[in-house]
Amino acid sequence: MQDVLDKPRGDAAPPAAPVAPRCRRKGVRSRWGLTGRITALSLFCLLLLFPFLWLVSQSLKDTNQYFARPFQWIPDPVRWENFTDVIFKYDFLHYIGNSLWLAVYAVVVNILSSSFVAYGFSRFRFPGRNALFMVVLATMMLPGQVMTISLYRVYRDIGWIDTFWPLLVPKLFGAAFEIFLFRQFFLSLPREIDEAARIDGCGTLRTWWHVILPQSKPVIIVVAVFTFLGSWRELFGPLIYLTGEENRTLPLGLLYFTSPFGSSLPMLMAAIVISLIPPIVLYALGQKYIDKGVAIAEIK
Amino acid sequence: MTMVLKPGRPGRPRRRWWRREGVQGYVYISPWLLGFLMFGVAPLIAAFLTSLSKANVFRTIRFVGLDNYQKILTDDPVFATIAGNMLIYVIGSTIISIGLGLALALLLHRDFRGNHVFRTLIYVPSLLVGIATAYLFKQVFQGGEVGLANMFLGVFGAGPVNWLGNSEQPWLALVALILVNVWFAGGTMLIFLAGLKGIPPAYFEAARVDGAGPWQMFRRVTLPLLSPVIVFNTIMALIGHIQVFETPLAFANNGGISTGNPLGYENSLGTFVTYLYVKGFVYQDMGYASALAFIMFAATLVLTSLVLWFARRFTAYGDSERN
Numbered sequence: 001m002q003d004v005l006d007k008p009r010g011d012a013a014p015p016a017a018p019v020a021p022r023c024r025r026k027g028v029r030s031r032w033g034l035t036g037r038i039t040a041l042s043l044f045c046l047l048l049l050f051p052f053l054w055l056v057s058q059s060l061k062d063t064n065q066y067f068a069r070p071f072q073w074i075p076d077p078v079r080w081e082n083f084t085d086v087i088f089k090y091d092f093l094h095y096i097g098n099s100l101w102l103a104v105y106a107v108v109v110n111i112l113s114s115s116f117v118a119y120g121f122s123r124f125r126f127p128g129r130n131a132l133f134m135v136v137l138a139t140m141m142l143p144g145q146v147m148t149i150s151l152y153r154v155y156r157d158i159g160w161i162d163t164f165w166p167l168l169v170p171k172l173f174g175a176a177f178e179i180f181l182f183r184q185f186f187l188s189l190p191r192e193i194d195e196a197a198r199i200d201g202c203g204t205l206r207t208w209w210h211v212i213l214p215q216s217k218p219v220i221i222v223v224a225v226f227t228f229l230g231s232w233r234e235l236f237g238p239l240i241y242l243t244g245e246e247n248r249t250l251p252l253g254l255l256y257f258t259s260p261f262g263s264s265l266p267m268l269m270a271a272i273v274i275s276l277i278p279p280i281v282l283y284a285l286g287q288k289y290i291d292k293g294v295a296i297a298e299i300k
Numbered sequence: 301m302t303m304v305l306k307p308g309r310p311g312r313p314r315r316r317w318w319r320r321e322g323v324q325g326y327v328y329i330s331p332w333l334l335g336f337l338m339f340g341v342a343p344l345i346a347a348f349l350t351s352l353s354k355a356n357v358f359r360t361i362r363f364v365g366l367d368n369y370q371k372i373l374t375d376d377p378v379f380a381t382i383a384g385n386m387l388i389y390v391i392g393s394t395i396i397s398i399g400l401g402l403a404l405a406l407l408l409h410r411d412f413r414g415n416h417v418f419r420t421l422i423y424v425p426s427l428l429v430g431i432a433t434a435y436l437f438k439q440v441f442q443g444g445e446v447g448l449a450n451m452f453l454g455v456f457g458a459g460p461v462n463w464l465g466n467s468e469q470p471w472l473a474l475v476a477l478i479l480v481n482v483w484f485a486g487g488t489m490l491i492f493l494a495g496l497k498g499i500p501p502a503y504f505e506a507a508r509v510d511g512a513g514p515w516q517m518f519r520r521v522t523l524p525l526l527s528p529v530i531v532f533n534t535i536m537a538l539i540g541h542i543q544v545f546e547t548p549l550a551f552a553n554n555g556g557i558s559t560g561n562p563l564g565y566e567n568s569l570g571t572f573v574t575y576l577y578v579k580g581f582v583y584q585d586m587g588y589a590s591a592l593a594f595i596m597f598a599a600t601l602v603l604t605s606l607v608l609w610f611a612r613r614f615t616a617y618g619d620s621e622r623n
Contacts, residue, residue, distance in 0.1 A: 005335070032434075034410070035301065036413070037407050037410070038412070038414070039406055040407060041408070041418045042418075044404070044422070046423060046424065047482070048422060048425055048482075049421070050452075051448055051483070052425075052436075054440070054448045055436050058439070064304075066446075069445060071451060089519070113331050113332075116328060116331060117329050118333055119328055120326070120327070120328025120329040121325075121328075121329060123328075124321050124322070124324055125322065126321065126322035126323075126325035126500050129325065132329065132333070133337070136336075137548045139336065139340055141539060141600070141604070142344075142597070143542075143543055143573075143600065145543070145573055145576055145593050145596070146343070146347050146590070146596075146597055147339060147340065147342060147343035147344060147347065147591055148343075148595065149347050149350065149576075149580055149586055149593060150342075150343035150344075150346035150350060151339065152419050152581075152586075153350075159555055162302075170335065170339045172331065172335070173332055173335020173338075173339065174332045174335060180483050204324055204328075206366065208328075211561045215568065229427055232430075233429070233430030233431070233432070235430065235431050236545060236577075239581075240577075240581055249433040251430060251546075252437060254431050254432055255550070257435075265439065268435060268439075269436075269439065272433075272436050273430045274398055275432040276428050276432055276433070279427050279555055280424060280427075283427055285423060287420075289592065
């Protein structure tokens with residue numbers, strides 16, 4: 001399971017891999033190999049980027065331009081107002097607001113609850129600990145939809161449908177993958193700092209809050225980024241629980257995207273661009289912080 | 301209330317019961333434990349009971365035993381189509397996720413200038429997966445000459461393909477659905493890269509000294525040493541692909557989830573989860589939907605254990621070769 005941990009941290013870590021020893025005899029051959037590598041990667045990246053460039057181009061057109069042949073990569077004229085139209089006329093401001101506060105809530109609550117639970121798993125010996133931790137890991141394999149059906153009926157009976165409660169409450173109890181990440185990180189922190197805190201008269205709760213968490217910036221940022229992304233793109237839960245228009249999140253707004261002003265694919269494309277920007281920005285910010293965080297953690 | 305102080309056992313500091321390590325450990329994990337019972341175990345049991353029952357419009361629930369399961373597995377042509385779809389989709393997509401992810405990781409597993417840029421470019425799209433990219437690729441695979449996919453084919457002189465709305469060749473929609481995974485191979489790539497970095501360079505060096513070529517190096521050193529990561533990635537990919545939801549829903553959706561057919565032409569875009577959604581939340585047949593969910597879960601377990609069984613043989617083989 002070590003690999004799971006490596007996922008975000010590995011991506012975060014600066015390429016600290018030992019530089020592969022170069023073999024002098026094969027210098028020419030490896031240079032050709034390198035050229036081949038870079039060519040292959042460039043072609044693949046081009047393939048990856050094309051839909052996204054196409055998306056941006058199409059989002060800046062009007063409907064006629066959208067369908068026009070031959071295809072224009074740089075629209076003329078550029079319709080920036082598509083974006084303001086989507087945000088204001090199509091009510092996306094509202095959807096973005098809903099999605100944003102849900103995501104921020106998820107991040108804050110998930111960091112607190114998951115690190116709290118992970119602290120228990122990493123710093124205390126109690127009967128059944130390892131078995132319970134295996135259960136934590138096993139829950140990642142359970143398809144969430146199985147539970148959703150029964151939960152839906154409970155929420156319906158207590159009147160939570162079309163409220164945010166079904167999305168808010170379960171997050172209070174920690175999430176398996178995040179607990180796992182925190183635990184692995186906490187295990188890597190030396191126990192001596194706990195001991196020192198205890199000798200200084202810190203209770204375990206204060207040790208968690210004042211000693212462990214401040215040391216855990218890298219993993220907190222990783223969890224924050226992943227939780228935000230997860231909440232930002234979540235569709236199944238909101239689709240089922242949020243039935244009214246008032247409570248729609250951004251993914252729901254996209255799913256139900258219909259134009260009151262006639263066919264409007266460029267508007268849809270603009271809406272897609274808008275919903276893709278926060279994850280990209282967050283990743284860009286997060287990666288920088290994570291790189292630093294991991295570097296700092298490794299120096300100590 | 302008076303506290304009766306019992307003399308502690310000699311040699312041990314006396315602690316109050318809630319200060320004991322074991323108790324405190326349980327206190328700290330209690331949020332998860334509570335959540336697991338309320339949002340995991342209880343709904344799971346309830347869902348199983350639901351799957352054995354049938355509720356009519358008036359919510360009177362009738363116990364029907366395994367009827368739902370029997371109907372799904374033997375007497376539901378839609379499910380038969382969907383099971384076929386899923387088999388093709390899961391196998392095709394897992395091959396793309398693993399094969400492409402591994403190939404990209406091998407290409408990037410060398411330090412060269414620009415490595416970081418490539419890694420980021422390949423990884424970021426996998427973070428964007430969701431309804432937004434689903435709609436993007438719906439437009440990319442749009443029929444006629446509008447879609448990017450057909451523009452691309454047009455460059456090579458191939459005619460426009462009606463990917464998503466083809467009533468004569470409904471399987472084309474499934475092909476498009478599988479192809480989308482090319483854009484999201486970055487996630488598995490990253491885990492493979494981490495796995496590759498975990499292999500001590502001395503092994504490669506030793507193989508090189510022994511005169512191994514690139515293929516032998518890959519076959520005899522990289523592959524066996526990477527096999528735990530491959531197994532892990534394969535299982536995660538399988539689980540993810542079995543639960544695919546947003547993309548097929550977007551591909552099939554023709555304005556209005558409830559009015560259009562969310563399963564595509566001739567159910568060609570139906571997946572386990574979209575079908576479950578339709579049955580449970582559009583038609584409100586919770587018993588049927590619960591049974592579907594358990595069948596999906598069973599399929600996940602079967603595929604996972606197949607991979608593990610395969611892996612045990614494979615890694616044992618790798619071990620014996622290494623020694």
